[in-house]
Amino acid sequence: MAFIPGTSRREMEEHRFHPLVFIVAPLLAIFLQVYLPLRFPGIAVLNLPLLIVIYFAVSRRSPIAGTLIGLIIGMIQDAMTHLPLGINGIIDCVIGYMAASIGVRIDVDNPGTRLIMNFLFILLGSVLHVLILSRLLGTHEAWSWMHELIRATVNALIGVILFALLDRLRRRE
Amino acid sequence: MESFLSRYRNPLILLAVVLAQMLGLAVQVRRPTTGPGGRQDGHQTRLVRLWVATLFSPFERVFLFSGHGVSHVWENYLDLRHVRDQNQQLQAELNRIRLEEASLAEEARQDLRLQKLLAFQQQYVSKTVAAHVIGTSGTDLSRILLIDKGAHDGLQPDMPVITPDGIVGKVRDVFPHTAQILEINDPTSGLGVILTQTRLRGILRGNTAGQTEIIDVLPDERIQSGEQVVTSGGDQVYPRGLPVGTVERVVNDPERNPYVAIRIRPSVNLSRLDEVLVITQVTDTVPTAMQQDVATSEQKAADILAQRLPSIPPAAIGPDGKPTDSNAPPSPVRPPSALHPDRFTPGATPAATSLTPDAPYPKQTFPPSPQSTSARTAHENGAAAMSPSPDKHAPAAKHAPTPTEPQN
Numbered sequence: 001m002a003f004i005p006g007t008s009r010r011e012m013e014e015h016r017f018h019p020l021v022f023i024v025a026p027l028l029a030i031f032l033q034v035y036l037p038l039r040f041p042g043i044a045v046l047n048l049p050l051l052i053v054i055y056f057a058v059s060r061r062s063p064i065a066g067t068l069i070g071l072i073i074g075m076i077q078d079a080m081t082h083l084p085l086g087i088n089g090i091i092d093c094v095i096g097y098m099a100a101s102i103g104v105r106i107d108v109d110n111p112g113t114r115l116i117m118n119f120l121f122i123l124l125g126s127v128l129h130v131l132i133l134s135r136l137l138g139t140h141e142a143w144s145w146m147h148e149l150i151r152a153t154v155n156a157l158i159g160v161i162l163f164a165l166l167d168r169l170r171r172r173e
Numbered sequence: 174m175e176s177f178l179s180r181y182r183n184p185l186i187l188l189a190v191v192l193a194q195m196l197g198l199a200v201q202v203r204r205p206t207t208g209p210g211g212r213q214d215g216h217q218t219r220l221v222r223l224w225v226a227t228l229f230s231p232f233e234r235v236f237l238f239s240g241h242g243v244s245h246v247w248e249n250y251l252d253l254r255h256v257r258d259q260n261q262q263l264q265a266e267l268n269r270i271r272l273e274e275a276s277l278a279e280e281a282r283q284d285l286r287l288q289k290l291l292a293f294q295q296q297y298v299s300k301t302v303a304a305h306v307i308g309t310s311g312t313d314l315s316r317i318l319l320i321d322k323g324a325h326d327g328l329q330p331d332m333p334v335i336t337p338d339g340i341v342g343k344v345r346d347v348f349p350h351t352a353q354i355l356e357i358n359d360p361t362s363g364l365g366v367i368l369t370q371t372r373l374r375g376i377l378r379g380n381t382a383g384q385t386e387i388i389d390v391l392p393d394e395r396i397q398s399g400e401q402v403v404t405s406g407g408d409q410v411y412p413r414g415l416p417v418g419t420v421e422r423v424v425n426d427p428e429r430n431p432y433v434a435i436r437i438r439p440s441v442n443l444s445r446l447d448e449v450l451v452i453t454q455v456t457d458t459v460p461t462a463m464q465q466d467v468a469t470s471e472q473k474a475a476d477i478l479a480q481r482l483p484s485i486p487p488a489a490i491g492p493d494g495k496p497t498d499s500n501a502p503p504s505p506v507r508p509p510s511a512l513h514p515d516r517f518t519p520g521a522t523p524a525a526t527s528l529t530p531d532a533p534y535p536k537q538t539f540p541p542s543p544q545s546t547s548a549r550t551a552h553e554n555g556a557a558a559m560s561p562s563p564d565k566h567a568p569a570a571k572h573a574p575t576p577t578e579p580q581n
Contacts, residue, residue: 030229031233033312034229034233034309034311035232035308035309037309038237038306038308038445041444041445044312044313047312064182064183064186067183068190071194076225077311077312079225079226080225080226080229080308080311080317080319081312081314081317082315082317082345082346082355082361083314083315084198084201085194086195086197086201089194090191090198093190094187094191097183097187129314136195136199137198137202138202140428142381142382
């Protein structure tokens with residue numbers, strides 16, 4: 001994992017996108033997330049909206065922006081379920097904040113770094129989900145390490161491909 | 174203070190946003206609005222869900238129907254190639270099913286009579302609304318489907334949702350043009366079920382892995398895999414008798430010792446649903462359409478049986494009582510009427526209800542049959558012509574039984 005010295009902030013310019021990308025990409029990810037499982041039930045294991053949150057958070061390199069992106073996308077995800085609003089909102093906020101904070105310090109353009117980062121954030125998301133449901137809402141949630149590891153691995157691999165596609169939408173300075 | 178805020182601005186904003194959402198969660202959990210069938214969302218929460226559903230459902234409809242259009246064109250072409258053979262097979266199958274239905278109709282009528290006698294309240298599905306599934310919740314932690322029918326189509330919360338194969342779930346949130354369906358394999362769902370053979374009742378619900386199971390069941394050796402599970406009607410949501418699934422296996426439930434859980438394989442493939450039926454109306458009487466179906470099936474069954482069974486067509490009878498067609502089959506042979514009616518003649522024996530114990534046997538009168546009367550007349554005429562002395566025949570005539578003579 002390539003760490004960037006704190007003095008080279010000039011090199012870590014935030015990536016810029018067309019404003020429409022910030023709107024269309026998350027909405028498209030949410031749409032695919034709710035539509036594709038009708039045709040391919042196994043796709044429900046993916047978490048495309050969270051991958052989008054991670055990508056934009058590390059690209060913007062602003063913790064506040066990461067928090068707000070996570071808040072909006074997480075709330076939309078919650079609204080598509082029957083669970084109380086705020087579960088995915090909290091998870092995406094925390095991960096968006098952490099991803100933006102990490103993006104300031106490490107080179108997140110490297111595919112290997114992206115793979116590890118996505119794996120850890122998806123795993124963290126599952127842990128937060130169980131904690132929120134069991135501690136805040138008082139419901140019983142079963143935890144399967146194997147299932148969560150597989151989920152994190154699949155999402156990390158898909159995330160690397162997704163990030164490469166989104167890189168093409170960057171604005172050239 | 175200002176330096177503190179500026180230094181820790183980012184984590185403070187994160188903390189504020191997370192705390193605000195936790196507060197919102199607490200409010201939603203603490204003050205649920207209870208609807209007719211259970212917990213419902215509050216007004217604000219429902220509003221957010223409505224906005225999101227309104228935002229995404231048009232795109233889902235477009236994708237769904239455009240995909241259906243392309244697939245239908247191809248499928249129609251393939252179907253047309255085999256439609257004749259398939260039509261014959263379906264016709265044969267329909268005839269067989271009508272025969273079976275007709276044989277069951279009488280049992281159904283008897284069942285209805287018994288239910289009326291016992292004042293048993295049976296509910297029948299009388300009205301349904303067909304809907305397309307246009308979306309999911311997007312996560313396997315919430316088993317929710319989005320359909321393209323809503324309040325404008327008469328849908329209301331807690332209406333049962335089925336397919337011809339069995340139960341799917343129930344309507345949860347209803348929006349003007351869309352609605353959320355809570356599937357039976359969601360952990361928050363629950364429906365009353367009964368095992369058809371062992372008659373065990375229980376509550377079926379989903380687990381976090383998306384499997385359906387009947388919980389809080391005492392171990393019973395009679396429970397075998399493959400046994401049918403149907404709705405019991407006790408939950409006041411699902412009509413009684415709808416198929417739910419089959420028993421897969423019995424598993425231990427460590428959280429509810431000594432109870433076990435019965436794992437159920439749903440009769441509906443919940444992960445691949447295109448169209449569903451929302452039951453919008455149930456009645457206590459047999460729907461008119463069902464009655465007409467039974468009547469039609471009985472008539473059709475009679476026709477089918479008449480065609481299949483060997484029979485003799487009725488011959489045309491002429492005015493002289495003989496068949497006009499020489500090739501017509503002969504009329505059935507009937508026994509000739511008795512020359513001398515006696516106690517063995519059909520209809521001559523008195524009814525058992527008219528008899529009294531220890532009473533003398535009543536005298537019987539036998540009407541003279543036409544043949545015996547004409548034979549006797551001919552005999553007497555012939556005897557009178559051959560013998561001048563009628564006294565020779567007097568003893569013989571005396572031994573002949575008279576109609577009024579007692580037989581015993």
